[in-house]
Amino acid sequence: MFRYLMLAGLALFLPGLYALGYSVYQGPSAWMVDSQTFWGTPISLFVFWIGLAHAGTLLSAIFLALGIKLDRRTALIAELSTLVCLVFAAIFPLMHLGVVKNFYMVVPLLDARGGMANVCSPLVWDFCCIAVYALLSLFFFAIHLKSREIPLLEKYRKPMAWLLFPLVLWVHTIVSLDFATTFVPQWRGAFFPLYFIAGAILSGLALVNLLLCTEGYRVRLLERLMLVGSWFMIGFWLWEFLTKGTFCTSAFIFAGVLPQLRIVSFVREHRTGRIFLSLSVLLGLFLERYFLVSPTQGSSSAAPFGWVDMGLVALSVGGFMLLFFGARRKLSLSMESEGTYFGEVDGSDMAMVEEAAREAEALSREKKRGIDLSYIQPWSSDEYKVLHLPLLVGFAAALVFSLWVSAQLPFAASPYENIEVAFANIVPLFYPIAALIAAGELLLAILHHLRQSPDSAHVTFARRISTIFAAILVVFAAVAGTFYAGGASRASAESVEASPLNVENPIEKYIREMSNESAESLPATMDSAEIKLLWNARCAKCHGVDGRFNEKFVREYYPVPQKLDAARIDSLGLDSLEKVVLDGRVNMSAFRGRLTEAEIRGLVAYMRHMAGDLSSSSAGDSAAVDSSAVDSAAAGEAP
Amino acid sequence: MTPLVNALACLVALGVASLLWKPKSSFYRNAALLAGFLLFACLYTYLGSETFDLKYLEPQLEHYPLRMLMLCLCLSTTSLTLYRRRYLVLAQGLWCWVELFGGIALYYRGIDVAWVRIAALAGITLGSTFLSRISKEMEFCLMVFWIAIWVFF
Numbered sequence: 001m002f003r004y005l006m007l008a009g010l011a012l013f014l015p016g017l018y019a020l021g022y023s024v025y026q027g028p029s030a031w032m033v034d035s036q037t038f039w040g041t042p043i044s045l046f047v048f049w050i051g052l053a054h055a056g057t058l059l060s061a062i063f064l065a066l067g068i069k070l071d072r073r074t075a076l077i078a079e080l081s082t083l084v085c086l087v088f089a090a091i092f093p094l095m096h097l098g099v100v101k102n103f104y105m106v107v108p109l110l111d112a113r114g115g116m117a118n119v120c121s122p123l124v125w126d127f128c129c130i131a132v133y134a135l136l137s138l139f140f141f142a143i144h145l146k147s148r149e150i151p152l153l154e155k156y157r158k159p160m161a162w163l164l165f166p167l168v169l170w171v172h173t174i175v176s177l178d179f180a181t182t183f184v185p186q187w188r189g190a191f192f193p194l195y196f197i198a199g200a201i202l203s204g205l206a207l208v209n210l211l212l213c214t215e216g217y218r219v220r221l222l223e224r225l226m227l228v229g230s231w232f233m234i235g236f237w238l239w240e241f242l243t244k245g246t247f248c249t250s251a252f253i254f255a256g257v258l259p260q261l262r263i264v265s266f267v268r269e270h271r272t273g274r275i276f277l278s279l280s281v282l283l284g285l286f287l288e289r290y291f292l293v294s295p296t297q298g299s300s301s302a303a304p305f306g307w308v309d310m311g312l313v314a315l316s317v318g319g320f321m322l323l324f325f326g327a328r329r330k331l332s333l334s335m336e337s338e339g340t341y342f343g344e345v346d347g348s349d350m351a352m353v354e355e356a357a358r359e360a361e362a363l364s365r366e367k368k369r370g371i372d373l374s375y376i377q378p379w380s381s382d383e384y385k386v387l388h389l390p391l392l393v394g395f396a397a398a399l400v401f402s403l404w405v406s407a408q409l410p411f412a413a414s415p416y417e418n419i420e421v422a423f424a425n426i427v428p429l430f431y432p433i434a435a436l437i438a439a440g441e442l443l444l445a446i447l448h449h450l451r452q453s454p455d456s457a458h459v460t461f462a463r464r465i466s467t468i469f470a471a472i473l474v475v476f477a478a479v480a481g482t483f484y485a486g487g488a489s490r491a492s493a494e495s496v497e498a499s500p501l502n503v504e505n506p507i508e509k510y511i512r513e514m515s516n517e518s519a520e521s522l523p524a525t526m527d528s529a530e531i532k533l534l535w536n537a538r539c540a541k542c543h544g545v546d547g548r549f550n551e552k553f554v555r556e557y558y559p560v561p562q563k564l565d566a567a568r569i570d571s572l573g574l575d576s577l578e579k580v581v582l583d584g585r586v587n588m589s590a591f592r593g594r595l596t597e598a599e600i601r602g603l604v605a606y607m608r609h610m611a612g613d614l615s616s617s618s619a620g621d622s623a624a625v626d627s628s629a630v631d632s633a634a635a636g637e638a639p
Numbered sequence: 640m641t642p643l644v645n646a647l648a649c650l651v652a653l654g655v656a657s658l659l660w661k662p663k664s665s666f667y668r669n670a671a672l673l674a675g676f677l678l679f680a681c682l683y684t685y686l687g688s689e690t691f692d693l694k695y696l697e698p699q700l701e702h703y704p705l706r707m708l709m710l711c712l713c714l715s716t717t718s719l720t721l722y723r724r725r726y727l728v729l730a731q732g733l734w735c736w737v738e739l740f741g742g743i744a745l746y747y748r749g750i751d752v753a754w755v756r757i758a759a760l761a762g763i764t765l766g767s768t769f770l771s772r773i774s775k776e777m778e779f780c781l782m783v784f785w786i787a788i789w790v791f792f
Contacts, residue, residue, distance in 0.1 A: 067722075177740065177744060188744075188748065190745050192744060193741065194736075224667070232673075235678045236677075378724070
């Protein structure tokens with residue numbers, strides 16, 4: 001069964017890989033980009049997959065922390081699905097950045113030039129939260145997987161679950177702030193954090209139910225939760241409709257109406273019916289994300305959902321099937337519970353059987369110690385005893401980091417020197433940092449305990465983990481050091497040959513060169529409307545439709561692109577700008593091979609034309625001469 | 640929204656909270672009550688906002704239905720029989736969550752974060768973790784405190 005699912009995944013993954021390569025090469029113009037929000041398919045897929053990634057931690061960690069029974073096999077399947085979903089969720093923001101190689105700039109650390117990531121940006125928050133969530137989920141999964149061989153690890157599962165409990169909610173809250181902190185009217189919403197969490201939980205539950213169908217058994221509790229989750233989503237959609245007047249009918253039908261069919265016993269008691277319900281919820285929530293990210297879809301101004309977009313969807317779905325079922329086959333022996341389950345078995349009952357022996361053992365132990373199990377003194381639980389010191393150190397580290405960032409950012413040699421950093425800007429980074437430090441301390445504690453163990457196998461295991469951990473740290477340090485002293489340290493002056501000032505007016509020089517160009521070097525069909533379209537497709541996402549940098553970047557993105565005003569363009573020289581477009585710069589993609597020379601010249605002229613317009617609107621007559629000069633240049637170039 | 644409508648919301652939340660977690664009540668009943676209350680809170684906020692125009696809804700009211708839901712959850716924890724302290728702390732933490740992240744979303748649109756409300760909630764959440772066996776008097780004090788946060792902050 002798993003092999004066939006892997007083959008199906010491979011059949012989807014390979015064409016998807018081509019779409020991915022094409023997208024990375026072409027940049028954001030390759031996929032569907034919404035004309036209003038400048039976001040497109042990658043972000044829809046990112047939000048969708050990061051939502052699915054909630055399943056593992058939700059079902060395993062939260063259920064464990066709250067004492068809700070879930071059997072080992074179901075919990076491990078859920079945890080594994082989290083890790084695989086995170087792999088595919090991570091691909092899409094990298095694509096969306098446009099400059100994939102500069103992804104490290106979203107890490108909130110100083111680079112060699114003293115530049116600091118824009119910690120006011122939800123993109124930086126995203127990176128921190130998702131990276132920490134991925135690391136801790138991996139840690140949690142590894143502890144669970146090995147806990148049968150090494151029972152000592154079981155002691156650390158519940159403290160880890162409590163550490164992950166807020167983190168899993170935190171991650172999707174931060175993803176919701178990617179939207180809620182913007183100026184896009186459809187995305188305004190202080191209710192977004194809980195709305196996104198509810199959507200993520202519902203989609204995660206649907207995924208786990210679907211995966212359990214492939215395993216051949218069911219957990220009724222999860223099915224009930226999926227049904228109830230759809231009720232809450234209907235509430236959120238109603239509120240969105242009342243506040244904004246927008247409503248995604250397809251999402252409502254697939255994820256709101258059709259899941260109610262579970263009430264019909266014929267549907268819920270057949271595996272096909274359950275698969276249909278889970279797929280319906282997943283499809284509905286994908287359509288909802290798509291609708292949310294691209295509110296202009298369906299209007300005449302919207303870009304079509306093309307083959308690249310379909311390829312990206314196929315990549316993620318196929319890749320998930322390939323990786324998940326591959327890992328599932330590999331881990332078959334470790335993932336089995338006390339028994340092997342097939343058919344219509346209720347997982348809640350299975351979990352109770354598994355827990356019964358453990359609880360009986362705990363009861364007899366506590367009775368011997370004379371402890372009243374019906375009441376727990378405040379601050380006295382076992383989890384708290386394990387967690388209190390790591391959490392204290394974690395919060396202290398997060399506090400120090402916050403103070404350092406707030407002191408650093410306004411003075412860093414970065415475009416943010418005028419950006420005010422408030423407490424509200426740093427709060428989203430607080431818990432992920434604290435959780436990371438606390439998890440690191442828990443890992444050290446586990447290693448210490450294993451080394452103290454009389455069992456030589458445990459000591460060997462601890463040594464192996466220590467070696468892997470040390471190797472990861474060395475690699476991380478090497479990579480971080482390379483990035484620190486690498487591309488970002490190159491000053492922009494070295495990559496841009498600025499024209500000497502006061503020797504010849506660069507605009508005049510450009511016009512002179514343009515007049516000397518042979519007419520055949522420019523395509524006869526290229527007119528100002530075409531250049532404008534080209535600008536909107538290739539450049540406007542960062543630099544803005546009107547040439548002022550896209551306001552969204554100030555709050556949402558890192559790095560902030562240059563504001564293309566007349567003074568800056570004149571200081572660089574137009575020929576240098578052409579070179580920048582061709583070869584890229586520190587934060588800008590190279591367009592060599594993707595744009596013709598004539599297109600680049602057209603874009604540069606259009607850029608200068610807009611800068612002239614901006615100057616004349618802001619500075620009055622001072623720039624009028626330049627503006628008219630470049631107007632004529634643009635007109636000459638684009639007959 | 641007028642103070643009267645705001646106070647009435649608190650009373651409605653109190654009424655629904657009294658229906659939750661009844662002994663032997665089913666999972667579906669409790670979930671349907673909560674989801675139904677969310678739907679009601681959405682309509683209540685919309686009709687009680689005095690604007691009746693989608694474009695002019697006060698930004699501070701965007702998460703008002705969720706705040707009503709969280710208040711209801713907090714109030715309902717007083718009727719629990721098992722794990723009261725745990726769920727009390729979790730419900731307050733969730734309310735604090737809604738206020739904090741809703742506030743951050745609004746902060747990026749130029750509206751101040753309601754730090755006093757958040758601090759009051761965080762304070763009572765932290766304080767609740769020290770509670771020993773929760774008496775009837777303590778339940779009453781907690782309810783008064785939550786209602787005070789709702790009405791005054």
